[in-house]
Amino acid sequence: MGDAFSAIGALADPLRRRLYEYVAGRDDGVGREEVAREVGVPPHTARFHLDKLVEEGLLTVEHRRLSGRTGPGAGRPAKVYRRAAGELAVSLPERGYDLVGRVFAAAVERSLEGAPLPETLAEEARQAGRRDGTAYEGKGGELARSADVLADRGYEPTRVGDGLVLRNCPFDALAREHTALVCGVNHDYVGGVLDGLGCDHTSARLDPGPDRCCVRVEERPGRA
Missing domain, CATH: 3.30.1380 (Muramoyl-pentapeptide Carboxypeptidase; domain 2)
Incomplete structure (x- = not known):
């Protein structure tokens, strides 16, 4: 996990900040395609920035089938992003x-x-x-x-x-x-x-x- 200042710097980019805020607003985690669609960027762009946020420790990743289907033909589990637990010393999210x-x-x-x-x-x-x-x-x-x-x-x-x-x-x-x-x-x-x-x-x-x-x-x- 990156240090606090590196994590803060990761959100200096406006697009990266928008992606983070969308994911952080979802309790159940969200897939790359949905984030890309809602923020209005290509999926490959969303993936690049989301993975950078994971590297900085601001997001975490799990794998699950977003369709809810199981068994043969259900497809491979998708990468799902969610906000990481914990607190940065330089307040993300804001502390009061x-x-x-x-x-x-x-x-x-x-x-x-x-x-x-x-x-x-x-x-x-x-x-x-x-x-x-x-x-x-x-x-x-x-x-x-x-x-x-x-x-x-x-x-x-x-x-x-x-x-x-x-x-x-x-x-x-x-x-x-x-x-x-x-x-x-x-x-x-x-x-x-x-x-x-x-x-x-x-x-x-x-x-x-x-x-x-x-x-x-x-x-x-x-x-x-």
């Missing part, structure tokens, strides 16, 4: 330790003055989310606007049904060691974003799962 650091610092400062730390942590996380949501000036539906704000913070929101799955935890390293604490901060922050955006029919709930953020955003039943 500056945000969580400010939230923790403000909460601890208030706790030193006598306020209960769990409550101040929740309040500070929600206020941070509310500030980000209020500052957003884009237009669109609640999910679309929520996705824009959360994407800027590195959550990698993906539309799934009537909601958003957040494919990346911006506080990944902290979450591995202090899961309950960081999941609470994520939940309060995302809820604050929805408040700041004025979302009346969208909510954040805890929905832990492997290799993604513990929070899911969804439209509530009976929305207008």
Whole structure:
């Protein structure tokens, strides 16, 4: 695997970045032909750049039959690409330790003055989310606007049904060691974003799962 700076450099090429982002947005992995079709390049071009991303450790490869068929006549397994696990020191995907650091610092400062730390942590996380949501000036539906704000913070929101799955935890390293604490901060922050955006029919709930953020955003039943 290449070092962090080499991996970052691999994404300086705009086409390579687009290929990486398309693959990274797929939970189940994707074949070369689909990537080429969706990004709009010849398959041989896609293969060259995808294999370079594998060399740099940004993507991994497995082999499986994309048709789902087995037995004689099913054809050879195809090469399937997916985003590699792990975290680069120079943040790919983006990590938001500056945000969580400010939230923790403000909460601890208030706790030193006598306020209960769990409550101040929740309040500070929600206020941070509310500030980000209020500052957003884009237009669109609640999910679309929520996705824009959360994407800027590195959550990698993906539309799934009537909601958003957040494919990346911006506080990944902290979450591995202090899961309950960081999941609470994520939940309060995302809820604050929805408040700041004025979302009346969208909510954040805890929905832990492997290799993604513990929070899911969804439209509530009976929305207008």
